[in-house]
Amino acid sequence: MGIGDKIKHVAEDVKGKAEEVTGKVTGNDKLEAEGKVDQSKASIKQAGENVKDAVKE
Template identity: 55%
Template sequence: MGIGDKMKNAAEEAKGKAKAKTGDATDNRDLQAEGETEESVAALKQAGEKAKDAFKK
């Protein structure tokens, strides 16, 4: 997993967390759900990249 991929996934996860918190603060369930989804997708991407790295060793 390249450093660029790690940074991109971390940024996506942070963006998702921010959206989820904003949605929660404003009682916007759609925005909250969207943020949680983005956060989950980024976390899955990170896990997949880590698994690939583990098999490369």
């Protein structure tokens, strides 16, 4: 996995966590759910990249 991809995935995860927390604090269920979705997407992308790296080795 390239360093650029790693940074993108971590940034997406952090953004999702921030949205989730903001949604919880403000009582905005939609924002909280969007944050959880962003975190899930980032995790899936990271897992996919890890599989690619393992296959290369």
